[in-house]
Amino acid sequence: MTRLTWFYRLASPPTSYATAGRLLPWFAVPAFLLLAVGLYGGLVLAPKDYQQGDAFRIIYVHAPSAWLSLLGYSVLGVSAGIGLIWRMKLAHALAAAVAPIGASFTFLCLVTGALWGRPMWGAYWAWDARLTSELILLFMYLGYLALRSSYDDLQRADRASAVLALVGLVNVPIIHFSVNWWNSLHQGSTVLRAGGPAMPAAMLIPLLESFAGFTLLFAAIACIRLQAEILNRERRPTWWMDSAIKGVPHD
């Protein structure tokens, strides 16, 4: 057990609260820079797509949010699992912090996709595989959030929703795979595919920048929400008053 002391120290509320605070600027500042550059490059500088015209520019929001919707659920599931198995409050706090962010990005992906679908396919919605699986992912987030909110007691909410998140985590790939088997008309992978990306650099580089930017933004929001969740869970919150005054946490 002694080898894990650093781990438990990190997991203690004062330390993790301070750590999240310290990490925040390291996420937030590059996030804004990358997003500024990436979105400018994508929305203004990049050339029009020869098929889709300006409509394609929505990809700079759409694709990163699709990625973050999945990343969010993975973080959610893994940290919920850690919290459940090792009875670690910090992990539960992280899961609780990440869930609404992931849900928002899922929603954003659906909205941008729908807006894109209108010019491309002539309808806001079609029952295509990836669309459907993204919609199901949103339902899974909503189920998780609804279960959390149906408990009064944070500790119980943590543990109950962690079970759901874990079951969900096992199911995400199965759902993805099954829905794909069912039907597909959505655009294939253009970035992550064998043989390298099929996209001119002027389009690709801003896309990569906005991927990185949105991911860092995700991390930055997660830090802020994590701090709030830690305070929420703390029964003796005197230490954070101290650290607010002295600027140093003590445990």
Next chain:
Amino acid sequence: MAASLLEVRDLHLWRGSLHVLRGLSFEACAGDVLVLEGANGSGKTSLLRVLAGLLWPEAGEVRWEGQALDDDRAALGRRVSFLGHEQGLHADLTPAENAMFATQLRRRCAADEVREALAQVGMADTDRPTRALSAGQRRRVAMARVLLAKAPVWLLDEPWTHLDASGVRLCQDLIEAHAAHGGLVVLSAHYGVDFKSTRLRRLGLS
């Protein structure tokens, strides 16, 4: 005196934002009848549920025969018989069916034995479903379940709720006998714990 069967060290328990148990420590040996006393909301039920492994304390430890609670759940189950505020009886089953099932979860058991235990608590020949019993009759059946489990440790939360005077006396006798045979009884009660016994020990919660 034997080594302590149950050891509680510096137990801290929160329920929601309420710090209910604040550093509770005590021991109990085989043969003891430990009575938890305290006003409404002082944490008797909570403590019993911690001892039974149904609630997790935030800090401190509970050891049964030196073993921590989470080391071996099955051993805990073999050791403890629990009677909470709820009876643990299915409303659609008869007393005999209920008692039989609960007992068979733990050990083989013949119908005779069940009948005998039910007779002991005065519920011998009721073959209505439990929902058609009065409140006190249900409590009696639950007590029969505790008897039948033949566990060395009884955790009883206000065992005489709804019982009439003769029922209370009956339960007191059963508890006495269990302790005399080397069992440990931890119970909470607001009244009826003034019975003569050399084994009675009290633990005040506040």
Next chain:
Amino acid sequence: MAASLLEVRDLHLWRGSLHVLRGLSFEACAGDVLVLEGANGSGKTSLLRVLAGLLWPEAGEVRWEGQALDDDRAALGRRVSFLGHEQGLHADLTPAENAMFATQLRRRCAADEVREALAQVGMADTDRPTRALSAGQRRRVAMARVLLAKAPVWLLDEPWTHLDASGVRLCQDLIEAHAAHGGLVVLSAHYGVDFKSTRLRRLGLS
């Protein structure tokens, strides 16, 4: 003495195939505290539910101020406040919300009044939902509900279940005071009915 407020004549009640009340007759006047006594399963709960109009007797009659039970249900509702084995509190509402709602079903009522009644039973500042209360705390809230109803008749089924000693005394005082103000209290209890009162009358069921 005033004319009898409650009159029961030759009441017969079966529950399932069990003949529980066999030709029961009694009267009670304003100012009485009528204690139903009897072993477990003797029919106390059943009788109280008959008086409240929740169970229908097979034969005999129950008259409140000379009116038969089924003549005017609304009048019965205005007259009677009932506390059964169940508390009648919604687990997701706070004590204040529960008490407020139950009272407003009967009469207009201010938040102050509710707060006062809750303080009287020692549950002043708990704003957790009822599910997060201890058993005795819930019973206290239920008692506050009875107080607030301001009905002339109280029907209380084992009112001190789960209550600690101070809670029992408190309830006894409330009952005394209610009777002294011209109310009628019919209650069942297995203990705690030895309090001094000139108004106490007992009715044995068997």
Next chain:
Amino acid sequence: MSTAVTSLPAVMALVFARECRLAFRRWSQLAQPVVFFLMVTTLFPLALSPEPALLRSIGPGVVWVAAVLASLLALESLFKTDWDDGTLEQWALSDQPLAMLLLAKVAAHWCLSGVPLALCAPVVGYALGLPMSALGTLMGALALGSAVLSLLGAVGAALTLGSRRGSVLLALMVLPLAMPVLIFGARATDLAMNGDAPDAGLWLLAAGLIAAISLVPLALGAAVRVSFE
């Protein structure tokens, strides 16, 4: 001990407010019927095929079946908690007619599940490819239809409370009564989709609603009283 007795409408408003408070305590409960409805409609393209033409042709039916199921599922435990904890007993012992209190409870339930359902029906209808012109009718018909369904379903829920023999039989008798609602509703939507006037169906639904409001409370009150014994 005379006290100002509250009037029946005031008490019904009280019951209504209590239900809303219980629902609003958590936003999620409010959103749930809607999400559920969306989810059930998602089941269909997945189980059938995603072909737009096929989906459009079965669209009204799918929306209606999903709506019926959503109301039924939400109703199942309508009275259960209040019965278990003795609250319904208290209602029966208040000086207000039990039937009307129960009616208020059902009304709240409809506002909190039926109305959101009707409001989001156009979205679902759109996703299934119904033409814009039919969405208004769909919404209106669903609002009326879900009210009738809530009332009928409540009787079923009340009948199953005390687990009396035969309650299932009665519950099974309630369900067939839901069929006409479904038929009129789906037919009205279908007509609107093809550009015809859907009035007949809507009027029939409205008539059904009035009949249900006048008859159901009595049945509800009786069913709940039986469950106490």
Next chain:
Amino acid sequence: MSTAVTSLPAVMALVFARECRLAFRRWSQLAQPVVFFLMVTTLFPLALSPEPALLRSIGPGVVWVAAVLASLLALESLFKTDWDDGTLEQWALSDQPLAMLLLAKVAAHWCLSGVPLALCAPVVGYALGLPMSALGTLMGALALGSAVLSLLGAVGAALTLGSRRGSVLLALMVLPLAMPVLIFGARATDLAMNGDAPDAGLWLLAAGLIAAISLVPLALGAAVRVSFE
């Protein structure tokens, strides 16, 4: 005080037998899912148009959606009574692993609701115009699929135990997880209907069942333990 401890299989058989006894005591609950299933499938021809060609083409999907919803409905109160009256607490305190006792309970539930559902599926399928050759596949796929659904749904039911519940919450949690079952099952039935080999879908369902049997009990046990706190 040494006593003969019963073995795990014996105890699971005991739990199974208890569930069956309870179910037969309340035949109402036994019949409910099947009746619901039959009703939902009748709703469709009513809500859509009864054209045989259309019905046949949507037949497999309809049967599957109805089956998914029927199992969900039946699961709502799977653990409720035993939780309320403290029985689950007693299970957790026996010396047998709680997860396995719960698994036995779910197995009994499947036998009492999933199997009857699968058994009456051919009738429903026939009524919807499915060819005889597809009915066997339909039945097999439904038997497998409803087992997976029971397991998934049980986790959901266990998770709502300690919370302010709503049946809709259960659906919200379980339906997304149920989608793969729906897809595989409906696809297998579809293939069989068109004379193709439905093996792939059936194998996938079987694989899903094995995975669920090995993973779900752990989740169930954890969920029930949380509810005690």
